[in-house]
Amino acid sequence: MAAAPPPSHAFGSSSGLPTTGGQRVPVLLPMPFAGPFDYKAPASMALQPGDIVTVPLGNRRETGVVWDASSTLPPDLARPPSGKTVADNRLRAVADRLELPPLNAELRRFVDWVAAYTLSPPGMVLAMTLRLHMKGAAPTPATGWVAQPVAPAELRITPARQKVLTLMQDDTPRTTTDIASAAGVSAGVVKGLADAGALRPVLLEPERPFAQPDPMHQPPVLEGAQQEAATALRQSVQNRCFSVTLLEGVTGSGKTEIYLEAIAACLEQGQQALILLPEIALSAQWMDRFARRFGVRPAVWHSEIGQKARRLTWLGAADGSARVVVGARSALFLPFCNPGLIIVDEEHESLFKQEEGVIYNARDMAVVRGRLAGFPVVVVSATPSLETLANAEAGRYQRLVLPTRHGGASLPQTHLLDMREAPPPRGLFLSPKLVEDIAETLAREEQAMLFLNRRGYAPLTLCRTCGHRMECPHCTAWLVEHRNRHVLTCHYCDHTEPMPPVCPSCKSEHSLTAIGPGIERITEEARQLFPDARILVMSSDTLGGPAATAEAVAKIARREVDLIIGTQIVAKGWHFPHLTLVGIVDADLGLGGADLRAGERTIQLLHQVAGRAGRASAPGRVILQSFSPEHPVMQALLSGNFDAFMEQEAEQRRPGFWPPYGRLAALIISADTPQAADEAAAQFGRMAPYGEGIQVLGPAPAPLAVLRGRHRRRLLLRTWRNIAVQPILHRWLGMVQLSRHVRVEVDIDPVSFL
Numbered sequence: 001m002a003a004a005p006p007p008s009h010a011f012g013s014s015s016g017l018p019t020t021g022g023q024r025v026p027v028l029l030p031m032p033f034a035g036p037f038d039y040k041a042p043a044s045m046a047l048q049p050g051d052i053v054t055v056p057l058g059n060r061r062e063t064g065v066v067w068d069a070s071s072t073l074p075p076d077l078a079r080p081p082s083g084k085t086v087a088d089n090r091l092r093a094v095a096d097r098l099e100l101p102p103l104n105a106e107l108r109r110f111v112d113w114v115a116a117y118t119l120s121p122p123g124m125v126l127a128m129t130l131r132l133h134m135k136g137a138a139p140t141p142a143t144g145w146v147a148q149p150v151a152p153a154e155l156r157i158t159p160a161r162q163k164v165l166t167l168m169q170d171d172t173p174r175t176t177t178d179i180a181s182a183a184g185v186s187a188g189v190v191k192g193l194a195d196a197g198a199l200r201p202v203l204l205e206p207e208r209p210f211a212q213p214d215p216m217h218q219p220p221v222l223e224g225a226q227q228e229a230a231t232a233l234r235q236s237v238q239n240r241c242f243s244v245t246l247l248e249g250v251t252g253s254g255k256t257e258i259y260l261e262a263i264a265a266c267l268e269q270g271q272q273a274l275i276l277l278p279e280i281a282l283s284a285q286w287m288d289r290f291a292r293r294f295g296v297r298p299a300v301w302h303s304e305i306g307q308k309a310r311r312l313t314w315l316g317a318a319d320g321s322a323r324v325v326v327g328a329r330s331a332l333f334l335p336f337c338n339p340g341l342i343i344v345d346e347e348h349e350s351l352f353k354q355e356e357g358v359i360y361n362a363r364d365m366a367v368v369r370g371r372l373a374g375f376p377v378v379v380v381s382a383t384p385s386l387e388t389l390a391n392a393e394a395g396r397y398q399r400l401v402l403p404t405r406h407g408g409a410s411l412p413q414t415h416l417l418d419m420r421e422a423p424p425p426r427g428l429f430l431s432p433k434l435v436e437d438i439a440e441t442l443a444r445e446e447q448a449m450l451f452l453n454r455r456g457y458a459p460l461t462l463c464r465t466c467g468h469r470m471e472c473p474h475c476t477a478w479l480v481e482h483r484n485r486h487v488l489t490c491h492y493c494d495h496t497e498p499m500p501p502v503c504p505s506c507k508s509e510h511s512l513t514a515i516g517p518g519i520e521r522i523t524e525e526a527r528q529l530f531p532d533a534r535i536l537v538m539s540s541d542t543l544g545g546p547a548a549t550a551e552a553v554a555k556i557a558r559r560e561v562d563l564i565i566g567t568q569i570v571a572k573g574w575h576f577p578h579l580t581l582v583g584i585v586d587a588d589l590g591l592g593g594a595d596l597r598a599g600e601r602t603i604q605l606l607h608q609v610a611g612r613a614g615r616a617s618a619p620g621r622v623i624l625q626s627f628s629p630e631h632p633v634m635q636a637l638l639s640g641n642f643d644a645f646m647e648q649e650a651e652q653r654r655p656g657f658w659p660p661y662g663r664l665a666a667l668i669i670s671a672d673t674p675q676a677a678d679e680a681a682a683q684f685g686r687m688a689p690y691g692e693g694i695q696v697l698g699p700a701p702a703p704l705a706v707l708r709g710r711h712r713r714r715l716l717l718r719t720w721r722n723i724a725v726q727p728i729l730h731r732w733l734g735m736v737q738l739s740r741h742v743r744v745e746v747d748i749d750p751v752s753f754l
């Protein structure tokens, strides 16, 4: 863990651009300090902002980045000045400059900006861009050998040595291993020749792992609206300046196809493109598609690529050899040297919000990066968020719309099943009508899909005798039964325990009962109903990783599956041409709770799932099982009038200044005991900012009042849109003295209200 800074270092600003040795330079370390620390450049070392260096910190050595002497932040975001300046004679010296490409000015500004916007220590944002082992991070250029033009006079020639010298007459640099195997000698012979001065060391070309995508490899033939949209996107890339475009289109309209054209334009002008996908592990089809269009696969970035791939991709971004990177939200912090475009696909996805560490929304920060560096950003969705729609309406974003499915495919027909009128038999969850439709679909040899966004067997286990509920010992949450594994598990903290043989409270036997369905239970029901159907379950519990997911998807495409049962994994942008029926087991799930965006989120998810049906020639159908078919969300899904629904949402949020018509920031206070949490929350409540257009809601216990053993309270700051929340929060946080056991998280533009 980072120790407190040693006294000889304090953050402070220094003046002038450090370009010559001997000067004071600020160095930002990837740690939770408030800002950079000053160091002294050794006389022999000319340092520039952006250089990656190692410096002493306490008695350790740390990697950091030479930072800018003065802040470039707008006044709204600038932090109050802090710290004192260390006297010149007490500065410690920078130890070393690493052979790595420096972080350019745009990226440094971006790091500062994200830190200031999210109220995070800048070093923690820097840590996201330095996510690789810096030591030995540069591709140590392999050393090779060439023959000296004139062999040393005293060289002893053996037959083995002669073989090497003959081989090396062509002047091609080779590694020791290559020489040994090509000449059929041992490595010792090569080494002997080198020691004797007959071979001269040369640096070999660094490894170039990224094949270059070819924009002309296989361009599509575009039709009417597609053509127009592609031309507009190409144009914004060619303009080489900041803009944001919303590419909106019904599922299957060809949005992906169109934004690949924007990437082609970016490649044609020699720039790099970044595509952010909400769940990169689920992008097997996307990768294939990219390869069909451009002839090669793109570079990939997410938290699970290995250390070597991480290093190569980072360097490829920095030296420009990685021309296209597709990644999860963290790819946004890669050090691109020549970025020309960012695409945010499925921009409405809440997965773009990182909820831990630096709490940020990658979609919004992508727009910031585009603005700071002057390139276009394209956000893509079939069901754009209200934030994005409002930006389009206000003219801040351009809007391109693809109104119909590609190739004459029609959108699926939607049917609402009122579960109060046609309930399933007791203890079961699929209504007779849905069962009948699945049977018909399977009889036609088409595929069907059942969607339920709940892992496991049952969300609640209850004792029928005493009413005891099986709850997580560390969280305010029920334990979810996973019958396949014979366990109960908490989906918030992963606490897992075996299914108890008797009720832990009243000790009754055979009294614990599963309440409600999870996907395992639906699968059990489906197996009984359709014993001959080939069923495939898609959830994070059944698909171990990207490879298993890719294989599952390929099986569906090969028609080796009749019925797919899945959680939200099935909602991703899959293209299953033989799938014609989608059944949504519990359409109301997700509408409860105090979430501001519950309706919006539900409609986005269900629309996305529905969009998997009927994407090729056979028409698709969607069946929604609902206990509240009159709900506006159900009615909108039925009519397909997404715009009208979002207008209603807007009307509900506008008067109360809820986002996007006002700003929100959440404070989440957590402590070991409920008393400590209450006390800290009350202090924040007493110090709450006030004023015209500023309101604080709470404190109140968080819906997840206990999480991983910590007691949580929430406050919500809501302001008018034209009020910046960061200065208010700085002042507020500065007024409350917290004990060491209390933690406060700041969540700007919260997406989760748990």
Ligand SMILES: Nc1ncnc2c1ncn2[C@@H]1O[C@H](COP(=O)(O)OP(=O)(O)OP(=O)(O)O)[C@@H](O)[C@H]1O
Pocket: 220, 221, 222, 223, 226, 249, 250, 251, 252, 253, 254, 255, 256, 257, 258, 382, 406, 572, 573, 574, 575, 611
């Ligand atoms: N102009 C075209 N030429 C050939 N194929 C096309 C064209 N446009 C779209 N397609 C095909 O139609 C299918 C749907 O297109 P695509 O996946 O781009 O739509 P989308 O709008 O991104 O869909 P979703 O939102 O459901 O993910 C894909 O198989 C795609 O290859």
Ligand SMILES: [Zn+2]
Pocket: 472, 473, 474, 475, 477, 490, 491, 492, 493, 494, 495, 708
């Ligand atoms: Zn838990």
